[in-house]
Amino acid sequence: MSETPFLEVKNLSKTYEVRRLFRGKAFVRALDGVSFQLQKGKTLAIVGESGCGKSTLAKCLMRIEKPTGGEIRLGGRRLEDIPVREWWRNVQMIFQDPYSSLNPRKKVIDLIAEPLVIAGGFSKNEIRVRAKAMMAKVGLRPEFEERYPHMLSGGQRQRVGIARALILKPQLLICDEPVSALDISIQAQVLNLLMDLQDEFGLTYLFISHDLSLVRHIADDVLVMYLGQVMELGSREKVLFDPQHPYTKALLASHPDFDKALNGQLTLEGELPSPLNPPVGCPFQSRCPRVMAVCRERRPPLFEVKSRECACHLYTPDPSDSARVSPV
């Protein structure tokens, strides 16, 4: 981890202001001090329940939303120093819903060619040739060229989405739940396609998912998020097969594929607390089976435990001293 990371996110925050009638403003902390690093050619999976800020993170990285705090660096350069068009040539995204993310009135070939058309500088012929080549790469047969999205299956649509995202030859691909809208049998195909493309183009993936078995399949590193904060971050082996944070344990225990020993020990009850007024202290306290007094008072910092980072007072060396340890 000594070289410059390809993507570096430091202390990223995104706060939405909510205006409520008669009750003044409220703030939703969608992202709260998120930090991680991603090396070139690797895959980082972001895991968490819905509403934990995964998609906000994707939007900030796609520059669809402006972060309210923190820093993003791509190849060592600050996000603010990179013109947005250049950013989008390097960072692209695959959307969750393959239905609404394709313009229903455009043909497949035009959908895939759209980024090239907008980028400009290519002849009509060149655009067509490139789009066709990309179709072949993602496994779409040439006869789909002239079809409209509604004539395609979900898997085929998502292939169109992937082809479109890759045609500008980006280096970082943000996959926002890319297969969650697909049938299980198709999920594996698309996932394998993504992994093949990663090898071929040397892509770096930020893979957002709530499906732990997918994550186990594709990720190098795993980041577990809860209420906009990082709970646990480390390599796949460490986080998924030797989880330390009670939340990670609970997530894994709810999944039949993972460590049977965890089964039944921990179950997640209730729902995420409202991000409108998050609890003071640890965000997970309201559902944590091992909650302590200090959890209700102080937010645990990210701390290195068994070669991964974990934010839990169970592992803070001296909980009363935790304020001294600054988050990474």
Added chain:
Amino acid sequence: MSSGGAVESPMTAPSSFGEFWFVFSRNRGAVVGLAIVALFAFLAIAAPWIAPYDPALISDGALLKPPFWSEGGEPGFWLGTDDVGRDLLSRLIYGARVSMAVGFLVVVVSLAVGTLLGLVGGYAGGWIDAVIMRLMDILMSLPSILLAIVVVTVLGQSLVNAILAVSITVIPGFVRLVRAQVLVEKSKPYVIASRTFGAGPMRQIFINILPNCMAPVIVQGTLGFSDGILNVAALGFLGLGAQPPTAEWGTMLSDARSFIESAPWLVTLPGLCILILVLGFNLLGDGLRDALDPRLQK
């Protein structure tokens, strides 16, 4: 897309014409409407060839002749003549010309302006949207015929000004419709995706969003036809629209109203023409809406 009610996208997939026609033709009212509109359109286009007389031709010997089926009717004047001896049938046929043209122009003007304002307001949001929408609220708060009268009074009495006036009163409907549609479309992932390829506002508005908003606009346009025809006829009746001797149904009604007892066909027939044509457009509009909106399909 086969999951029935769970489909939230109100998009009309670019269905083939055959598919559209299949749904449309099952709606009997819509087919009748289409037939009526087609008939009047034919009359309007072919007026010079099928009308037996010039609409302004005055026949001295034939004043207030009744239609041929009633007593005293002359075979030469099928639907009778008016108070100065002009053939009513010819005037009605030429009147179709005026009404179709009026309807068309009203729709073209208001649809163009309304769609543009709706697109800009919906896409830009913020104060631009607020200004446009408040202006439209003001227009909508005035009774449309009153507003049209004001506009005509300011601009002067003529058919062109009447068309302009009526167009203005129809604009808010289009603006609201298009804006609402744009608000739905612009937050869809395909628009956001396009933005991440670097698409600028022009491309977003006209290439991505507009085509996906068109189905309801086409329907509203068809209904706008009938609004336009009705309102211009009303202005004509009030003497603020087409001026004599133009054969316009509303003006004809107004000219003939003093003869309502002695020569009832003079008011009845132009009135029936307005009724039937407006009904035709409304039926057609309803049919189009049913055929273009997949949510209404069983």
